[in-house]
Amino acid sequence: MQLANKVALITGAASGIGLEAALLFAREGAKVVAVDISENGQETAERIRAAGGQAHFVRADVSKAADAERMIQEAEQAFGQLDILFNNAGISHAEDDDAIHTSEPVWDVTFDVNVKGVFLGCKYGIPALRRAGGGAVINTASFVAFLGAATPQLAYTASKGAVLSMTRELAVIHARENIRVNALCPGPLQTELLMKYLDTPEKRQRRLVHIPMGRFGQASEIAQAALFLASPASSFMTGAALLVDGGITAA
Ligand code: NAD
Numbered sequence: 272m273q274l275a276n277k278v279a280l281i282t283g284a285a286s287g288i289g290l291e292a293a294l295l296f297a298r299e300g301a302k303v304v305a306v307d308i309s310e311n312g313q314e315t316a317e318r319i320r321a322a323g324g325q326a327h328f329v330r331a332d333v334s335k336a337a338d339a340e341r342m343i344q345e346a347e348q349a350f351g352q353l354d355i356l357f358n359n360a361g362i363s364h365a366e367d368d369d370a371i372h373t374s375e376p377v378w379d380v381t382f383d384v385n386v387k388g389v390f391l392g393c394k395y396g397i398p399a400l401r402r403a404g405g406g407a408v409i410n411t412a413s414f415v416a417f418l419g420a421a422t423p424q425l426a427y428t429a430s431k432g433a434v435l436s437m438t439r440e441l442a443v444i445h446a447r448e449n450i451r452v453n454a455l456c457p458g459p460l461q462t463e464l465l466m467k468y469l470d471t472p473e474k475r476q477r478r479l480v481h482i483p484m485g486r487f488g489q490a491s492e493i494a495q496a497a498l499f500l501a502s503p504a505s506s507f508m509t510g511a512a513l514l515v516d517g518g519i520t521a522a
Pocket residue numbers: 282283284285286287288289306307308309331332333334359360361362363384388411412413414456457458459460461462463464465490
């Protein structure tokens with residue numbers, strides 16, 4: 272069990288990567304704090320408990336400071352400490368948005384959730400990791416931060432670039448405190464977040480031609496990489512951006 276006796280908080284745990292990571296981390300022995308803005312996160316916690324694991328659901332909006340502070344407090348109250356902070360919740364908006372067509376509200380909400388949400392998770396979560404004597408932070412970025420025009424979603428792409436920069440800076444700041452901070456950079460996945468835009472076979476095919484492996488990734492494949500970053504297997508890694516993208520950034 273790679274995460275025995277560890278407490279892991281995962282945001283966006285109702286769906287996609289967060290759901291798969293919550294189930295996997297629990298199978299590896301972690302006590303899981305499943306956080307989501309959706310009540311469906313409760314089901315994630317129930318599935319873990321039904322399988323014999325320990326889990327606590329917190330309904331929270333990661334872009335709100337009071338919610339972010341409360342999710343960390345509840346984690347420590349429920350399980351006594353926090354060892355792993357997986358800032359994974361994220362949103363995207365409709366494709367075909369360049370600078371001219373991106374509205375100010377779309378820009379603001381994308382940065383509120385994708386960037387401020389990661390900042391607030393770290394603001395309240397890193398002191399908790401310190402109290403536990405160290406730990407691992409994983410921030411979900413994306414392959415889009417590495418490519419120009421990977422997807423025509425300007426606010427989303429810029430927000431993921433910001434997550435990478437924040438990850439590197441925090442990694443350096445906290446490197447001597449036994450706190451590792453890494454970014455997880457998935458490629459295009461078969462999750463709700465992307466498939467709601469690729470809603471026809473033609474649109475999916477247009478995206479698939481850019482992926483050398485010729486298929487979309489599964490959330491469970493990203494969860495495995497998150498487990499690596501959360502576990503002692505990555506003990507000398509900090510400030511890294513781990514691409515799990517079917518080769519799309521290599522092409
Ligand atoms: P998803 O839509 O399946 O899951 C995202 C979860 O985050 C949902 O349960 C949602 O309710 C929750 N959430 C949204 N806003 C929230 C908020 N303000 N507070 C708390 N929870 C909130 O998406 P996914 O594909 O699993 O994406 C997870 C992460 O991976 C995101 O950061 C996303 O940007 C990133 N990512 C996804 C892809 C992809 O192709 N799906 C590729 C690269 C990166």
